[in-house]
Amino acid sequence: MFEDIYKNYWQRIFRLCMGFVNDKDLAKDLAQETFIVVFKKLPEFRNESKIGTWIFRIASNICLRQIERQKRYPKDELPKNLSEENTYDTEPQIKFLYKCISELAETDRIIISLELENIKQEDIANIVGLSNPNVRVRIHRIKERIRTKFREYEQ
C-alpha cells in the first residue's frame, strides 16, 4: 500500500513543497520527510478523510515546520551556480510561476499549490483549516496576483 501511495503522490507532494520553498533540493528533502511521516502514521489512518487530503495535510504541515529551520539555510547565501544547476532543465515560465508562489504569504502558498494540484476547494478548506468561502475568495485573489505578475513578466 505504501509503495502505491509513494508512486502516486511523489510528484504532487514534491510540487507542493517546491511551491513553498522554491528550492529543488530542499523541496525533495521535505517531500521525503513527508513520506517518512506517511509511512510511520499509515497504520493510524482511519479513512475518516480521503487519503489524498490526509497526505497533503501532512506535507503542508511539514512545509510550515520548515520555517524553524529556514534560518540555517538562508536562500540568499547559497552559491549562485548551485541554484542554477538545480533548475537548469526547467522552462523559464515554470520557474517564474514557482518563484511567484514562493513569494506569497505561507498560507497562500499552500492554498494556491493545492488549487493548482486540482484539489477540490472543500478539501483545501479541510487541509488548511479555513472556511470554504474564505478559501474561494483567497484563490481568486491569489490567481489575480499571479496573472498580473505574469503580464508584467511577459511584457
Place this chain on the structure above:
Amino acid sequence: MNNDKNLNELWSGQTTKPPQIEELFSNFAQIKKKNLATLIAANFLMVATIAFIIFIWFYFKPKLVTTKIGIGLTILGIIVYLFFYNQLIPYLRKINETKSNIEFLKAVIKLKEKQKFLQTKMLQIYFITLTFGLCLYLYEYVSLIPFPWSIFAYLVTLIWIGFNWFYLRPRVVRKQRDKLEGIIKKYENIKNQN
C-alpha cells in the same frame, strides 16, 4: 497567461525523479541513527561527569557533610537535566502532523511556549544547583588551605561563580529564550494570515 489551464499546465511541468523507495528508507534509518547518536553522546558526557564526581567522593573521602551535600546537589542537577533532555524534549517534538494547518500551528505554538518555559527554567535550575553544589563542595578543601591562600581561593571561586551567575547564566538563558521567541513569532505571523 490568461486562463487557469495555463497555470495548471505550468504547475504540473515541475517534476523531479522520485528517489528509490530503498533510498527513502535508508534516509529514515540514517536520521534515526543520528538522533540516537546525539542522545547517547549527551548522556555519555553527563554520566561520565557523574561517575567522575562519585570517584572523587570515594577517593578523597570527604569528612564534612557540606561536601557530601555539595556532591549530591551537583549530581542531582545533572540528573534533572538528563531527565529533561531524555524525556521532555522528545515529547515536545511530537506534534500531530495529520491535523489541519491552523490546528497544527496552534499546537506548535503551544508546545514552543511550553518548551521556552521549561528550557529557560531548567537552565536556571541547572545553574543554581551547580553553583550551590560547587560552593558546598569546595568549603571543606578550601578550609584546609592556610590563611592568606584560603582567602585567595575563595576569591577566585567567587569570581568564577559570579562570572557564571551574572554573565554566563543570563546570556545562555536569553539566547535560548530569544531563539524560541523568534520561532513562536514566525508561527504567530503565519497563523494570523488566516
